[in-house]
Amino acid sequence: MRYLIISDIHSNLAAFEAVLADAGSFDKVWCLGDMVGYGPDPNECVEQLRDLPHICVAGNHDWATLGKLDTEDFNPNAKRACLWTRKQLSPSNLEYLEALPKSLIEEDFTLVHGSPRHPIWEYILNSSIAQANFEHFDTRFCFVGHTHVPVIYRDNPNQACDTLTPSLNDPLVLGEDRLIINPGSVGQPRDGDPRASYAILDSDELTLEYRRISYPIEITQARMAEKDLPVRLIIRLAYGW
Numbered sequence: 155m156r157y158l159i160i161s162d163i164h165s166n167l168a169a170f171e172a173v174l175a176d177a178g179s180f181d182k183v184w185c186l187g188d189m190v191g192y193g194p195d196p197n198e199c200v201e202q203l204r205d206l207p208h209i210c211v212a213g214n215h216d217w218a219t220l221g222k223l224d225t226e227d228f229n230p231n232a233k234r235a236c237l238w239t240r241k242q243l244s245p246s247n248l249e250y251l252e253a254l255p256k257s258l259i260e261e262d263f264t265l266v267h268g269s270p271r272h273p274i275w276e277y278i279l280n281s282s283i284a285q286a287n288f289e290h291f292d293t294r295f296c297f298v299g300h301t302h303v304p305v306i307y308r309d310n311p312n313q314a315c316d317t318l319t320p321s322l323n324d325p326l327v328l329g330e331d332r333l334i335i336n337p338g339s340v341g342q343p344r345d346g347d348p349r350a351s352y353a354i355l356d357s358d359e360l361t362l363e364y365r366r367i368s369y370p371i372e373i374t375q376a377r378m379a380e381k382d383l384p385v386r387l388i389i390r391l392a393y394g395w
């Protein structure tokens with residue numbers, strides 16, 4: 155099976171469409187949460203995903219939009235975007251987000267938004283947090299999102315785990331090692347590269363390919379300005395942070 159691995163679309167339809175156009179054929183989408191929040195097209199993004207064969211877990215912005223997580227923990231811009239999103243979503247899309255599970259297991263992969271230890275809110279920001287998380291899932295591999303930074307952590311039970319920076323367009327053979335894998339963010343990359351980030355998993359060959367694709371950032375920015383979303387959120391898209 156060929157899976158499209160995506161995370162943190164954050165209502166950025168132009169970025170999501172660019173990823174779908176670039177990905178080629180796939181059997182199913184595995185989405186790691188935060189469909190909404192920050193961007194201008196929450197309904198369109200949820201509906202685009204719902205039209206595809208897919209599975210999806212819940213992210214902190216999805217929960218905050220639903221009122222399942224307190225927006226007081228968000229910075230003021232994220233909170234404003236979240237409250238705006240809540241008003242936009244159709245009843246059917248709210249119901250869809252409401253039903254998303256916190257974690258899923260498919261083949262030898264666990265899927266969560268934040269971390270296997272705390273699926274909704276924990277950020278795996280470094281190797282020591284990653285190492286502590288390896289004992290919180292039973293499959294060989296775990297996909298996470300949430301930090302918006304593409305990275306792979308390799309389990310190393312005797313010391314701090316290894317941090318691997320994935321190379322692009324070069325399928326990585328997943329060997330015997332246990333890995334925590336972050337595909338980066340479709341709609342709001344934060345690693346200094348503004349292009350949409352995603353990955354393709356071939357579960358027969360057991361290979362994972364990281365990809366980046368440019369998208370018309372100015373379209374998303376213009377739509378955000380139209381909706382009066384926070385300027386800081388509009389500007390950051392161009393810089394990938």
Ligand code: ZN
Pocket residue numbers: 162164188213215300301302
């Ligand atoms: Zn996010």
